[in-house]
Amino acid sequence: MNQPQKHDAIGRRKRECRQSTGKRVTPQERDLLWFKKIHQHGPLSSTYLHAFSKHIRHNEKRSRDRLTDLFNEDQTPHGGPYLARPFQQFQTYDARYQDLIYDLTPAAEKALKEIGMWSEYATGHSGPWVHSYMVSCITASIELATMADPKLGYIPQEQILERADTALRYPVPFKNPVAGKTETKDLIPDAIFGLEYKQAGGSKYRFFIVEADRGTEPSRSSNFNRKSHLRNFLQYREYVGRGLYKDHLKLTAGMMVLNVTTNTITMSNMIKLVNELSQQGNNYLLFKTCKSFGQYFKPSKPNFDILDRKWRRSGQDPFLLR
Numbered sequence: 001m002n003q004p005q006k007h008d009a010i011g012r013r014k015r016e017c018r019q020s021t022g023k024r025v026t027p028q029e030r031d032l033l034w035f036k037k038i039h040q041h042g043p044l045s046s047t048y049l050h051a052f053s054k055h056i057r058h059n060e061k062r063s064r065d066r067l068t069d070l071f072n073e074d075q076t077p078h079g080g081p082y083l084a085r086p087f088q089q090f091q092t093y094d095a096r097y098q099d100l101i102y103d104l105t106p107a108a109e110k111a112l113k114e115i116g117m118w119s120e121y122a123t124g125h126s127g128p129w130v131h132s133y134m135v136s137c138i139t140a141s142i143e144l145a146t147m148a149d150p151k152l153g154y155i156p157q158e159q160i161l162e163r164a165d166t167a168l169r170y171p172v173p174f175k176n177p178v179a180g181k182t183e184t185k186d187l188i189p190d191a192i193f194g195l196e197y198k199q200a201g202g203s204k205y206r207f208f209i210v211e212a213d214r215g216t217e218p219s220r221s222s223n224f225n226r227k228s229h230l231r232n233f234l235q236y237r238e239y240v241g242r243g244l245y246k247d248h249l250k251l252t253a254g255m256m257v258l259n260v261t262t263n264t265i266t267m268s269n270m271i272k273l274v275n276e277l278s279q280q281g282n283n284y285l286l287f288k289t290c291k292s293f294g295q296y297f298k299p300s301k302p303n304f305d306i307l308d309r310k311w312r313r314s315g316q317d318p319f320l321l322r
Contacts, residue, residue: 015100016090018072018081025073027082027111030056030066035082035108036117040156041143042125042136043086045099045299051144067102078107078114088129092297099299101133122158123168125190134212134293135190137300138260142193142321145307152322153203155194160207164250168192172244174234187235194253195321205253208321209240213261214293219269229270233277233285240284256284256319258311262294267312274314281315288312 027035030053037052038044050063057063070083083102092098112118125132139157146152161168172187191210196203211232220230239245240255261267267287274282288311292300310318 015096016085016087018074020072020074020081022075023069023073024075025069025082026077027108030063031070031082032111032115032117034067034070034102035104035112037140038102038104038108039112039118039122040158041140043101043103043129043133044136044140045101047099047299047301048137048140048144049102051302052140064100067100071102076107078110080107081105082108082111086129086133088133089297089299099301101299119158119162121161122156123161126188127190128216130293130297131190131212131214131216134214134260134290134300135210137293137303138210138212138258138290138306139191139193141303141306144302145304146195149322151198153196153198155196155205155207157192160192160194160249160251164248166248166250170239170244170248172235172239174231174238177230177234185231185235187239192249207245207249207251207253207255209236209255209257211257211259212293213259213266215262215266219273229273233274236285237277254284256286258306259285259287260290260306261287262289262291264289271312271314278314281313283313283316283319286311286313286319 033053033056034049037049046064046067049067050060053063067083071081071085074081076082082105084105085100086103089098089101109118125135143154143156146154157168169186169188171184173182173184175181176183189209190212192207193210194205194207196205218226218228220228236257240257245251245255259270261270267289271287274285288306290303292298292303307321310320312318
């Protein structure tokens with residue numbers, strides 16, 4: 001049986017192939033923080049992971065070297081290497097020159113469970129891998145932006161779901177405009193999180209749903225078993241507009257939906273569709289483009305504009321999350 005080649009034609013080590021040197025690796029504070037952030041957000045690149053840990057170790061090259069050890073070395077207390085490099089990131093012609101993206105292995109999951117940092121409520125994202133990675137980058141960028149502002153706090157998804165003792169999936173009724181009758185379909189947001197606004201008189205809170213679209217979802221579909229922008233907006237009219245989320249998530253604070261797409265044409269069409277559904281506009285559906293997740297995949301850098309720049313709305317003034 002042929003063994004996979006671990007070096008390329010000019011002798012460079014292939015980044016997707018593990019090569020242990022026999023070094024013994026035991027997870028340290030920084031490593032466990034990386035495991036936790038991947039667990040909370042999903043797959044993240046070395047740039048994101050270093051940004052989360054630079055208060056512990058400032059040198060970014062040392063971070064990349066440590067991540068390499070966590071990927072390659074299998075002599076660990078938990079039975080194997082701690083990090084994986086998802087193969088999907090290597091399917092671009094210039095993959096060797098991009099940041100490496102990491103995900104957890106069973107050994108890392110075991111390490112988190114051992115110290116009580118694992119949560120069954122930190123559910124993974126559904127859908128294609130690039131879509132899941134886009135969602136991870138959105139929520140991680142927002143958390144990183146809050147870390148630079150002492151007046152803001154980030155509330156991760158698992159904390160919200162654990163407090164309510166519920167799953168992310170929730171059945172939501174809506175009126176099917178094609179069939180002319182009410183149907184109930186499961187609503188499964190890509191992610192949820194909260195922001196704590198720290199003020200002198202006490203903290204205030206607002207919660208957010210993330211819906212990421214890489215241009216693969218149709219605007220409308222006659223088959224309402226398929227997810228579309230129209231079905232999404234009809235369901236969020238019930239879930240957010242009529243407050244179903246308050247029962248589902250046991251929340252009293254407001255909720256907004258962050259619709260992130262990769263180009264302005266799709267965003268404009270989405271806003272136009274909301275205009276058709278509500279002549280008065282809509283104050284809880286927010287829209288923004290993120291071009292780095294377009295047709296040609298490339299690992300994203302942290303994007304603080306998500307928090308620092310205003311989001312568009314239908315028939316309402318733009319909205320700033322901060």
